[in-house]
Amino acid sequence: MDVSHLLDELNDAQRQAVTAEDGHLLVLAGAGSGKTRVLVHRIAWLIQVHHVSPMGVLAVTFTNKAAGEMRGRIGRLLDLRPEGLWIGTFHGICHRLLRMHAAEVGLPDTFQILDSEDQYRLVRRVIRDMELDEGEHPPRQVQGFINQHKDEGRRPEHIEHFDRGFQARQVDIYRRYQEYCERSGLVDFAELLLRTVELLRDHPERRAHYQSRFGHILVDEFQDTNTLQYALVRLLAGNANRLLVVGDDDQSIYGWRGARVENVAHFDRDFRPEIIRLEQNYRSTRTILEAANRVIDHNDDRMGKNLWTEGEQGEPIRLFAAFNAEEEAEFVIARIQEWIAQGGRPSDCAVLYRSNAQSRLFEQVLLREDIPYRVYGGLRFFERAEIKDAMAYLRLLHNPHDDTAFERVINVPARGIGERTVAQIRAHAGSHAQSLGQAATELVAQGGLSARAGNAVRGFLQLIDALIEATEAASLAEAAGAVIRQTELVAWYQSREPADRAEAREENLAELVRAADSFHQPFEDEQAGLSPMASFLSQAALEAGEHQGERWQDCVQLMTLHSAKGLEFPLVFLAGMEEGLFPHQRSIEEPGRLAEERRLCYVGMTRAMQCLYITHAESRQTYGQTNFSRPSRFVAEIPDSLIESIRSGFRVTPATGRTDSHPQGEAGGLSLGCGVRHARFGLGTVVSLEGQGPNARIQVNFEQAGSKWLVLAYANLERVG
């Protein structure tokens, strides 16, 4: 067979990775160096040249999008849909394994997946049940505690605690939460991984089976793996099979959610792979690449890698110092308008920022200028309240003992069932080892509730019964439609929300019916004996639905730097490049976190193909307060020769952030972080600046006297250090 098409378009390093014969491989793939291409061609090579059965190949990614893209590209390359090939996210693959082996790890066949919000509500429920103080144990924080430990593979009994108070209680909550999940057959995201690790760890015959089945395992974005994910990879990797992991330590930006870059080094230590570096970049101009390289060069402990390109020098990086955040937004949108006027597409433009709150000003200007845009992030389809409400009803139809769903909708729409009544039902369920549904039925039958509450609860139970009956033989879409109609959810939103909000919810519910209608049960789910409804519910949790049916074909793209990873755009704006914002204030103190911010900057810069603008504002409103800040240190890390400064009106700003560029007279040359001396309070540090001219005030944290607000004009501060 002619397989030249698998190698023709590859460079030497890529080809080396695709055709490697023996042993494990570690591919260090720089930004834009064609790593997906390597993965895809490698799989095709294995199948077509080595005649590896697709059943023997496992490819793991982090996002459904990446998995989908890989599957599509392999299909096109092989010109067929490779049956039996396992491509999926860590969670998707674990879900599949658990469905097949539920009994062996003590899960019911009907186990349900908890998404983050479900988990949050459940944690809060447990804390309340334990009558603990939610101030001392904020549900969010406890949820983080549980997930962190699970991500490290720790069950409650593995956690050391050093007191009989707070720490012991945290572990207690985790234990109670887990007991609840076990009883109700609920599995959170981390649990999907942990259970699978335990399945493979504790069942040698299962381990042996999958080790021999998957002769080839490929892992994408390896620098983002956490402890549990690496453990899973190691368990699946027997002696006979071959691992190919692709990663870039310079693009590790998820340390804060448990990712361990060290896994790349551990992999090297544990598997002694051949190391291949992909350093030729096919995306950006020489200027952009050089600038990004110089910035990331300020980090220590890199595995070492230097991206190069055969591409053009390109245009200089444009730096714009805006007077305030509004002017920054005006500037960015004006450049986008120019781009469009010259025939460019809006979708080629991306505005990247550090935190979501920054999107607002850009949206305002885009809206005013009537330019289509799309903001990434925010709630995804299956995370929206109305969708979760409707889905909770579907869950109840599927399994009337689903307590999480029961609690969510027993009083949605409001039907006069309050916290007291629910508590009674909960108590009854607890003492009779029943589900909430059973307990409610019994209480109503026994007249165990007040007349009013009893009637209300009866009404709810009758609604569920009626829905079950009405949807017995119905399709998914019909069931969803029946739920939306009979629960009168739309009227409920209309009665308590502004018309536009309610309308949006109504549209989303209609979209849910369409989503249910076009849902095709995956073949594996059918094989595993899942009902279409069970598949649909799992999929909704696992793939929260990256913007179901939204038209974003030709829109300006607004997103955080984190969500930009993996994407590329001809025209990129890095906005809000200010100390305190980026690097974020909370990351500045710790060297490790600062290095991660720098990698984030590197990720942002390397998104740009042709044109990169960097903008910062001298003042902006944060939490309703005006703050002044200096340009990000990362700007100063770019060589001057690659930068062209843009003048704003009559003001000329320095080429880089090295020089303080505050409006001199007004802030008196003082900026955040400056050391100052006050005649009475002594030495201190400027922590905040507010207002202008004679009204300008300054907040100083004095070493002795503590934090003070001073009117700049009278404070008579002397700058020191």
Place this chain on the structure above:
DNA sequence: GTGCGACGATTTTAG
């Protein structure tokens, strides 16, 4: 049991 106003926190986020 429901609904409004006060109060406090507020980086990044896929599955």
Place this chain on the structure above:
DNA sequence: ATCGTCGCAC
């Protein structure tokens, strides 16, 4: 500023 949760008044 803005959003979500809590407490108190109907």
